[in-house]
Amino acid sequence: xxxxxxxxxxxxxxxxxxxxxxxxxxxxxxxxxxxxxxxxxxxxxxxxxxxxxxxxxxxxxxxxxxxxxxxxxxxxxxxxxxxxxxxxxxxxxxxxxxxxxxxxxxxxxxxxxxxxxxxxxxxxxxxxxxxxxxxxxxxxxxxxxxxxxxxxxxxxxxxxxxxxxxxxxxxxxxxxxxxxxxxxxxxxxxxxxxxxxxxxxxxxxxxxxxxxxxxxxxxxxxxxxxxxxxxxxxxxxxxxxxxxxxxxxxxxxxxxxxxxxxxxxxxxxxxxxxxxxxxxxxxxxxxxxxxxxxxxxxxxxxxxxxxxxxxxxxxxxxxxxxxxxxxxxxxxxxxxxxxxxxxxxxxxxxxxxxxxxxxxxxxxxxxxxxxxxxxxxxxxxxxxxxxxxxxxxxxxxxxxxxxxx
Numbered sequence: 001x002x003x004x005x006x007x008x009x010x011x012x013x014x015x016x017x018x019x020x021x022x023x024x025x026x027x028x029x030x031x032x033x034x035x036x037x038x039x040x041x042x043x044x045x046x047x048x049x050x051x052x053x054x055x056x057x058x059x060x061x062x063x064x065x066x067x068x069x070x071x072x073x074x075x076x077x078x079x080x081x082x083x084x085x086x087x088x089x090x091x092x093x094x095x096x097x098x099x100x101x102x103x104x105x106x107x108x109x110x111x112x113x114x115x116x117x118x119x120x121x122x123x124x125x126x127x128x129x130x131x132x133x134x135x136x137x138x139x140x141x142x143x144x145x146x147x148x149x150x151x152x153x154x155x156x157x158x159x160x161x162x163x164x165x166x167x168x169x170x171x172x173x174x175x176x177x178x179x180x181x182x183x184x185x186x187x188x189x190x191x192x193x194x195x196x197x198x199x200x201x202x203x204x205x206x207x208x209x210x211x212x213x214x215x216x217x218x219x220x221x222x223x224x225x226x227x228x229x230x231x232x233x234x235x236x237x238x239x240x241x242x243x244x245x246x247x248x249x250x251x252x253x254x255x256x257x258x259x260x261x262x263x264x265x266x267x268x269x270x271x272x273x274x275x276x277x278x279x280x281x282x283x284x285x286x287x288x289x290x291x292x293x294x295x296x297x298x299x300x301x302x303x304x305x306x307x308x309x310x311x312x313x314x315x316x317x318x319x320x321x322x323x324x325x326x327x328x329x330x331x332x333x334x335x336x337x338x339x340x341x342x343x344x345x346x347x348x349x350x351x352x353x354x355x356x357x358x359x360x361x362x363x364x365x366x367x368x369x370x371x372x373x374x375x376x377x378x379x380x381x382x383x384x385x386x387x388x389x390x391x392x393x394x395x396x397x398x399x400x401x402x403x404x405x
Contacts, residue, residue, distance in 0.1 A: 045330035046322075047247045048237070053313050053322040054254055055225075055237040058108045061306075062222045065105060068098040069218040073211040076167070080149070080208040083200045091207065092171050092293070098214075099164055099295060102129055103302035107260050107310070110253045111232045112224035118397070119253055120232060120242045122224065127217040130159040131289060132268060136179035139166045141186055142206070143178075144195050149205030151212045162210045163217075170207040172292040248395070255394040258307065262381040265303045269296065270374040273363060283363040283370075294358040300373065301351045307380075308344045316341065324392070333391050340388065343380040350376040 075094040079087040105113070106129070113128075114121030126133070142161045147153040154162055169179070176196050180186045195202060224230035235242040239250035271277040272287040273296075279287065288296040308316060313323025328337040350373040356362045362370050389396060 045327050047251060047327070049322055050313075050324070050327060051239065051247065051250055051254075052237045054310065055233045057309060057313075058105075058111075059222075059225050059233055061101060061105050061108065062218075062225055065098065065101040066215070066218040066222040068094070068101050069211070069215040072098045072167075073208070073215040076171075076204070076208040076211040080201075080204040083204040088171070088204075095164070095167055095171055096293070096295060096298075099168075099290070099293075100298060100302055102164060103299045104306035104309075106264070107303050107306035108257060109260065110257045111236060112221055112230065114253070114257070118256065119249065120235065124217065124221045124224065126159045127163060128214060128221065129164045131165050132264075133160050134165045135160045136169045136173075137181075137184065137186075139169050139206075140178035140180055140192070143170075143199075143202055144186065144191050148202060149209050151209040154206075154209050155213055162213055164214065167207050167210050167214065168290060168293050168295075170203045170210070173203075248393075251392075252395050254310075255389060255392070256396045258310075258384060259396070261303060261307055261377065262385065265300055266374060266377045266381055269300055269303075270370065270377065273359065274367060274370045274374055276371065276374060283367050285360040285363045288359055291360060294360070296359040297351060297354060297357065297362070301348065304344065304348050304351065304377070308348065311340065311344060316345065324388075327392060328388075331391060336383070336387055336391060340380065340383050343376070343383060347373065347376040347380055 072091070072094040075087070075091040079091045081087075109125055110118070111120045112122040113125040114123070115125075116123045138158070138161050142148055142154075142157065160166070173179070176199060178186060178192055180192075182188075186192050225232045227233050232242070234240055236250055239245060239247055243249040243253075267277070268287075269289050272279055273284050275281065275283040278284075285291065290296045290299055309323075311324050312318065312321055313326065314321030325337045325341060328334070328340075350369075353372070354362050354366075354369045356365065359370060388394075
């Protein structure tokens with residue numbers, strides 16, 4: 001559902017920049033330009049093997065992420081026990097490790113992580129990371145409550161006061177101020193002033209409770225794929241009853257997840273902060289995804305790394321890896337394969353060309369460098385929407401992004 005809501009408003013949100021159709025050709029089985037009738041029936045490509053490879057990649061990331069969240073839970077528990085600078089730095093480092101892994105998994109939202117409107121989806125993603133549904137003021141309002149450090153009580157709260165987003169605010173906002181407006185009851189009632197001397201301990205307690213819940217959610221998502229537990233791995237790779245035994249339907253949900261690069265990475269993480277859409281000023285650094293932790297650039301890079309690995313089935317020049325590029329090659333769409341590979345690599349190169357670690361600094365010192373990432377990524381997403389889905393005959397849900405977005 002989240003992808004659909006963003007895609008439906010893409011033109012009005014991002015403006016004409018994001019609504020330009022790709023001018024590249026569409027390549028068919030012979031490698032020549034063709035129309036939208038190009039299908040996959042002439043291909044001998046093993047789509048089941050591709051699903052097995054996708055399943056293995058995703059499970060590997062999920063297993064590693066679950067371990068990362070356990071480390072974060074331990075680090076925040078240590079911080080709650082002794083809220084000093086060393087333990088805070090360790091907790092922040094553990095958060096960065098977990099967030100880096102999760103940003104890859106953001107592009108792998110097929111299966112239990114996906115929304116319930118998507119085949120196989122169980123909506124588990126939002127309990128882990130609810131962005132762009134975030135509310136730092138709500139986190140601070142929870143911080144002053146007596147049960148702020150109670151994981152069981154926190155589990156009953158809205159997703160925007162828990163998960164990786166809330167933990168970021170708790171670990172990286174060290175000032176005595178809060179994120180609510182001056183007229184908010186938190187500030188007018190004197191409630192915040194009454195706890196300012198306790199903020200380090202309260203933030204540590206809250207982060208420990210949120211991290212414990214996060215580790216539980218991460219394990220639940222990992223186990224939902226585990227063949228001996230939820231077995232979505234078997235459902236996707238076979239595919240099973242979830243997809244009616246239809247390999248095409250299984251591949252459709254993977255293709256749908258790729259839309260994250262368009263609606264989230266390009267439109268929200270780049271266009272708005274860079275002032276290319278929905279920004280009344282030359283730039284809008286306040287719209288950055290992870291401004292408090294200065295992790296915005298790293299998050300964008302990991303989104304691209306995940307997409308590149310799924311496209312190639314592994315490292316870009318690993319001939320043994322099975323990915324979507326091999327499927328395109330089997331159809332004779334070698335020019336499209338090369339164009340997509342080059343555009344993904346160019347997007348990563350544009351990110352790496354940004355000198356500053358903090359995109360807030362980049363927007364102030366060299367905003368063009370951020371715009372360069374946007375336009376490089378747009379080439380990739382335009383190819384995806386106008387050609388990739390057509391040549392591979394993917395049938396995405398009606399609310400998926402198209403080449404008119």
